[in-house]
Amino acid sequence: MMKGGFEVVHATLDMIQPHREPIWDFASVGFPTTSVAAAAVSSIPRQNLENRCINLERNELSDWVEQVTKKLIDDLPAQNTDTDDHHSRTLQAPADIPMLCEDSFPPSLLGDFRPRKTVTSSDFDELQWSNVNGGNDRGLSRLDEQGLSLITLLLECAVAISIDNLGEAHRMLLELTQMASPYALSCAERVVAYFAKAMSSRVINSWLGICSPLINYKTVHCAFQAFNNVSPFIKFAHFTSNQAILEAFHRRDRVHIIDLDIMQGLQWPALFHILATRMEGPPHVTMTGMGSSMELLTETGKQLSNFAKRLGMSFEFHPIAKKFGEIDITMVRLRRGETLAIHWLQHSLYDATGPDWTTMRLMEQLGPRIITLVEQDLSHGGSFLDRFVGSLHYYSTMFDSLGAYLAADDPNRHHIEHCLLYREINNILAIGGPARSGEDKMKQWRSELAARNSFVQVPMSSNSMAQAQLILNMFPPAHGYRLVQGDGTLRLGWKDTSLFTASAWTSHISR
Amino acid sequence: MDEEDFSASSSKQYYPYYPHPQPHPSATGTTTTTPTSIHHAFETSEFSTFSPARDLTFDFSGKWATDILLETATAIADRNSGRFQQLMWILNELSSPYGDTDQKLGSYFLQALFNRMTDSGERCYRTLASVSEKTCSFETTRKMVLKFQEVSPWTTFGHVACNGAIMEAFEGESKLHIIDISSTYCTQWPTLLESLATRTDETPHLKLTTIVATKNGGVPGSSTSGTAAGSLASVQDIMKEIGNRMGKFARLMGVPFKFNVIHHGGDLCELDLSKLDIKEDEALAINCVGTLHSIRAVDNRRDMMISNFKKLQPRIITVVEEEADLDVGVDGMEFVKGFQECLRWFRVYFEALDESFARTSNERLMLERAAGRAIVELVACAPSESVERREPANRWSRRFHGS
Numbered sequence: 001m002m003k004g005g006f007e008v009v010h011a012t013l014d015m016i017q018p019h020r021e022p023i024w025d026f027a028s029v030g031f032p033t034t035s036v037a038a039a040a041v042s043s044i045p046r047q048n049l050e051n052r053c054i055n056l057e058r059n060e061l062s063d064w065v066e067q068v069t070k071k072l073i074d075d076l077p078a079q080n081t082d083t084d085d086h087h088s089r090t091l092q093a094p095a096d097i098p099m100l101c102e103d104s105f106p107p108s109l110l111g112d113f114r115p116r117k118t119v120t121s122s123d124f125d126e127l128q129w130s131n132v133n134g135g136n137d138r139g140l141s142r143l144d145e146q147g148l149s150l151i152t153l154l155l156e157c158a159v160a161i162s163i164d165n166l167g168e169a170h171r172m173l174l175e176l177t178q179m180a181s182p183y184a185l186s187c188a189e190r191v192v193a194y195f196a197k198a199m200s201s202r203v204i205n206s207w208l209g210i211c212s213p214l215i216n217y218k219t220v221h222c223a224f225q226a227f228n229n230v231s232p233f234i235k236f237a238h239f240t241s242n243q244a245i246l247e248a249f250h251r252r253d254r255v256h257i258i259d260l261d262i263m264q265g266l267q268w269p270a271l272f273h274i275l276a277t278r279m280e281g282p283p284h285v286t287m288t289g290m291g292s293s294m295e296l297l298t299e300t301g302k303q304l305s306n307f308a309k310r311l312g313m314s315f316e317f318h319p320i321a322k323k324f325g326e327i328d329i330t331m332v333r334l335r336r337g338e339t340l341a342i343h344w345l346q347h348s349l350y351d352a353t354g355p356d357w358t359t360m361r362l363m364e365q366l367g368p369r370i371i372t373l374v375e376q377d378l379s380h381g382g383s384f385l386d387r388f389v390g391s392l393h394y395y396s397t398m399f400d401s402l403g404a405y406l407a408a409d410d411p412n413r414h415h416i417e418h419c420l421l422y423r424e425i426n427n428i429l430a431i432g433g434p435a436r437s438g439e440d441k442m443k444q445w446r447s448e449l450a451a452r453n454s455f456v457q458v459p460m461s462s463n464s465m466a467q468a469q470l471i472l473n474m475f476p477p478a479h480g481y482r483l484v485q486g487d488g489t490l491r492l493g494w495k496d497t498s499l500f501t502a503s504a505w506t507s508h509i510s511r
Numbered sequence: 512m513d514e515e516d517f518s519a520s521s522s523k524q525y526y527p528y529y530p531h532p533q534p535h536p537s538a539t540g541t542t543t544t545t546p547t548s549i550h551h552a553f554e555t556s557e558f559s560t561f562s563p564a565r566d567l568t569f570d571f572s573g574k575w576a577t578d579i580l581l582e583t584a585t586a587i588a589d590r591n592s593g594r595f596q597q598l599m600w601i602l603n604e605l606s607s608p609y610g611d612t613d614q615k616l617g618s619y620f621l622q623a624l625f626n627r628m629t630d631s632g633e634r635c636y637r638t639l640a641s642v643s644e645k646t647c648s649f650e651t652t653r654k655m656v657l658k659f660q661e662v663s664p665w666t667t668f669g670h671v672a673c674n675g676a677i678m679e680a681f682e683g684e685s686k687l688h689i690i691d692i693s694s695t696y697c698t699q700w701p702t703l704l705e706s707l708a709t710r711t712d713e714t715p716h717l718k719l720t721t722i723v724a725t726k727n728g729g730v731p732g733s734s735t736s737g738t739a740a741g742s743l744a745s746v747q748d749i750m751k752e753i754g755n756r757m758g759k760f761a762r763l764m765g766v767p768f769k770f771n772v773i774h775h776g777g778d779l780c781e782l783d784l785s786k787l788d789i790k791e792d793e794a795l796a797i798n799c800v801g802t803l804h805s806i807r808a809v810d811n812r813r814d815m816m817i818s819n820f821k822k823l824q825p826r827i828i829t830v831v832e833e834e835a836d837l838d839v840g841v842d843g844m845e846f847v848k849g850f851q852e853c854l855r856w857f858r859v860y861f862e863a864l865d866e867s868f869a870r871t872s873n874e875r876l877m878l879e880r881a882a883g884r885a886i887v888e889l890v891a892c893a894p895s896e897s898v899e900r901r902e903p904a905n906r907w908s909r910r911f912h913g914s
Contacts, residue, residue: 171638178642178880182609183871197607204603204625208596214604216571411870418609 147188150180154192154392157199162385166203173200182417187403190417191396195388198426211432215350217292221263223419224349226412228266231401232481233500235471236492237345238267241372243464244504245341246274248370252339253283258332258366260324260344261352262289265300267343269307276311284314288332292350294321325354329365340368346375346445348424351435356442364454367509371455373445374502377491380434380441391428394499395421401494404480446489446503458504459488468492468502576606576613577854580620584850587624588843599624608879612861616854619883623890632891639884649749651877656696658874663867669800669831670699677796678706680827681715684794688718690787690825692779693800697721697753701760708764716767719757720787723750723772724779724805747774779805780812784819795825803832803907805898813902817910828911835901839889853889856901857882 153176160169176196180189205211228234249255255275259265268287276282287304291297297319308315318333334340342363344353353359363371378394379386398421406413432438442448449455465485472481472492484491484498491498579601586595599621606617626632660667681687687707693699700719708714723746750772761768775782779802789795797820806813820828835856839849860882868875885899894900 171634174635174638175642177608178639179646181873181876183873183876193609197609201603204621205600207625207629208600208603210596210600214601216605218571409869409871414609414871418607422607422609 147186147192150176150189150192153179154195157196158385158388161199161202162383162388166206169199170203173203182422183408183414185408187399188396190403191392191399194395194417194422194425195392195429197422198429201426202430205431211430211436211438213350213427213430213436215292217296217350219419220349220423221296223416223423224263225266227416227420230406230412230416232471232475233492234266234345235474236468236490237374237500237502239270239467239471240460240464240490240502241343241345241374241504242267242271242274243467244372244458244460244502245271245343245370247461247463248341248458248504248506249275249283249339251280252369253281254286254335254338255283255341256286256288256334256338257341257343258288258290258324258368260290260342261347262291262297262300264296265289265304267345268304272304272308272311272313272315276308276313282311282313284316286316286318286333286335286338288318288320290320290322290324290352292321292352294319297321323352323354324362325356325359327362329362332366334366340366340370342366342368342371344371344373344445346373348376348378348380348427348434349420350427351437354435355439356448360448360452364452364507367507369506370458371449371505371507372502373449373505374500375445377493377498377501378428379443380428381443384429387428387433391425393497395425397494397497397499401480401499405476446501446505449503449505454508455505456508457488458506460485460490460502460504464490464502571605574613574858576602576616576620577858580616580624580854581847581851583624584847587628588847595628608876608883612858612865615861615879616858619857619879619886620854620890622883623887626887626891632887633893636884636887636892639880639887643880643884644745647745649752652696652749655874655877656698658868658872659878660698663863665863665867666695666698666800670695670702673798673800673829673831674699674703674706676827676829677703677798680796681794683712684826685713685715686718686790686793687715688720688789688793688795690720690722690789690795690797690823692722692724692802693798694802695800696749697757699798699800700757704761704764704766704768707766714766716769717761718769718771718793720771720773721750721753722775722779722782724775724782724802725777747772750774778807778812779803780807780816780819782816782819784823787823789823795823797823797825797828799829800831801833803830804837804901807895807897808838808900808902809895814910814913830907830911832904832907833901834903836903836906837889837899837901839894841894850890853886857886 153172157169157172157176160166160172173196176192177200180193180196182190182193184190184193224234245257257268259267272285275285285308287301289297289300289304291300301317301319305315305317320327320331322331346352376394379390381387382390399417402413402416427434427436430436433441435441446457450457465483468483468490472483475481480494482493482495482498484493489501489503491501493499579598583595583598583602586592586598602617602621602624605614606621607614608618609615610618622635623632626635656666659665677689689700691697691699697719704717707717725746754770754772757770758768771788773787803813803816806816833856836852837849837856839853840846861879864875864878888897888899
């Protein structure tokens with residue numbers, strides 16, 4: 001649905017061309033023609049057929065997880081009726097897990113899927129050991145037995161944790177951590193290994209009574225870069241956002257960008273290049289970079305300044321080593337007449353912005369012309385079990401996407417899975433939620449933005465779509481990544497599952 | 512938590528990494544109990560909003576695991592629960608069994624310390640051992656042992672040295688009997704068989720009696736071979752298969768060969784050596800690779816075993832043991848000292864594994880897990896029952912000279 005108040009002039013805008021080389025190599029700045037892009041494709045790691053993980057069609061694993069969890073959850077007495085009935089029919093673990101739960105699980109958790117019957121322990125045996133099963137709707141013939149039994153145990157464990165039966169959970173986790181390997185050929189087994197470890201961490205933190213994180217930012221940023229080299233998601237985020245920002249900056253000559261979590265600022269050189277070479281001449285650019293360490297921010301600022309200088313673009317950098325939701329408006333050096341863009345690439349590596357409601361409030365106060373938001377299609381809010389199910393689905397898909405192109409023994413793949421994806425899984429499942437502070441996070445930022453009167457959605461333009469398509473062309477296309485445009489957003493996912501959604505918003509009070 | 516624990520002066524003393532004074536905990540009403548049970552030491556609703564990470568500059572470079580773990584052991588010995596809690600939190604956040612050596616050490620020792628503090632060492636060890644045994648087949652064990660020998664001299668070094676000594680001791684003999692009490696699944700013997708086959712004189716007859724000691728009916732774990740405590744049945748299966756292969760190989764080499772397996776339940780020192788079918792006219796060698804340390808280090812058992820060996824009048828006794836002093840004390844400074852040596856030893860081991868294997872090796876993971884089980888046993892289980900108490904060479908030497 002088109003919201004008024006914002007025009008896109010297609011004909012005259014340049015398109016930002018993505019390129020693969022590390023941004024700081026000045027000589028490589030210069031946008032590839034299609035032939036260069038084609039050459040880039042051939043240097044992408046080829047599929048190693050022997051080592052490729054069990055490649056699930058149609059995300060069978062995630063579907064099956066949904067099925068089983070739904071049955072498990074349905075067995076828990078959501079209402080207080082039929083409690084005894086449920087008890088006798090519910091899954092009996094060797095040591096009884098008391099199946100009383102405090103929270104009620106919303107039946108809409110997994111959509112309208114209706115279980116055929118209540119799960120009994122014999123059903124679980126069936127699920128565990130049956131391979132090709134006529135009664136099984138989704139054709140799980142390619143999931144190995146080992147993988148299935150691991151996931152079953154993992155789910156039982158999650159349920160135990162959700163009802164605070166930590167002793168039982170710990171015992172099951174001891175088993176799981178001996179059975180699942182993160183170096184396995186099977187992506188499902190890798191996922192189980194990391195989920196089990198995350199839950200073990202949670203049990204220990206629960207016992208200790210501390211929920212805060214201790215983060216090694218260097219490792220995280222390094223893994224983030226490695227991920228950027230093998231997977232299109234981050235470039236997708238960068239280039240679609242840059243396009244929307246570019247469009248918002250049309251004919252503006254004093255612009256200000258606030259990057260809520262700038263890291264190494266990999267996103268910006270491409271935008272700077274286009275701004276510097278646009279027809280109406282370069283604007284004066286102020287950038288406020290936010291992040292965890294002043295040291296890293298200063299370094300990033302230096303690099304960006306050098307780059308801008310070479311482009312002949314007037315540039316100012318303001319570092320703020322704080323979280324956006326923890327500062328007040330006076331800390332932002334926004335000048336009169338500056339057109340403001342706020343950019344936020346969300347992730348679960350650490351809490352980049354602090355409390356959600358103050359973040360929202362500050363955005364409203366600043367009245368940006370454009371907010372570019374890229375969200376993981378994963379809810380950070382909700383109960384432990386909600387987050388568990390959602391993230392199991394999400395990260396199974398993510399692991400699948402890596403496993404489709406990287407060999408099982410590829411140390412780079414391991415680096416990304418361990419130092420990046422596992423970090424996120426650990427945070428999402430942790431005590432105190434993903435923010436690691438006990439704060440309940442908003443479930444989905446774009447819904448919140450839509451709900452507020454202060455913001456109006458700006459649909460992602462066809463130019464942004466074209467940008468995204470160009471990014472995808474850089475990664476082996478074969479039946480993998482899926483790009484979808486709809487509701488004014490752009491979504492990039494793997495097969496049936498959307499993993500990231502890019503959207504843009506403008507403030508009613510923007511200049 | 513007491514505010515005093517976190518004043519600037521004490522923090523500099525205990526936390527050399529933190530340049531800033533510790534923040535004061537902002538929540539009240541948290542109890543300072545020594546966590547003794549696995550159920551919450553703290554009620555979920557009483558979660559402290561205390562953030563130990565605020566203003567923290569942690570030095571991730573270098574061997575942080577050793578330092579943090581040692582401080583944790585000291586906190587336990589000092590009964591300083593606040594400090595213990597904070598250090599365990601650091602370990603929990605930073606460690607991972609799938610990361611670098613420090614992360615791995617952190618992970619396995621964290622588990623063991625957790626077990627120690629919750630009195631769950633025995634239970635945990637049994638669970639780990641039984642799961643490992645379930646997932647271990649002859650094939651996986653064999654693959655792991657062979658891969659380890661392929662990438663590292665850790666076990667083959669001992670084999671080669673022992674075989675050399677045994678060949679020398681058996682010079683000129685025609686009826687040979689080797690009593691083998693080892694943790695390496697007979698991988699030592701093919702090269703010996705080859706040597707025997709290529710001896711200039713007539714090929715001697717070799718009888719190999721392999722003793723597999725089982726604890727409570729299962730095999731005690733051995734970190735050097737990565738074996739899990741396994742059920743009698745699974746061990747019997749494995750040894751049967753090994754026997755078949757050894758027989759085939761011996762036939763191939765043209766060495767007259769007899770293979771016996773003896774399964775012994777309980778402590779090795781209780782083994783009745785008279786049952787070993789040792790004939791008068793045989794030249795006897797006793798070979799112990801990585802198994803003597805499984806004899807309980809109490810009641811002179813180790814000396815007894817050695818003296819029993821000697822009574823058999825072997826030509827030679829060959830012993831391979833890891834050079835570590837892993838008698839972890841019960842509490843106080845004894846505990847800290849023992850813990851420190853454990854740390855030192857397992858760091859050496861993990862670093863060696865890291866260097867030898869590929870980054871993503873499942874075989875290495877199996878060996879690491881076995882080491883993890885040994886760590887649980889050493890740190891969280893009763894010393895009198897331990898099968899992991901390695902002694903350094905000079906002590907073994909004294910024992911052999913003594914009895």
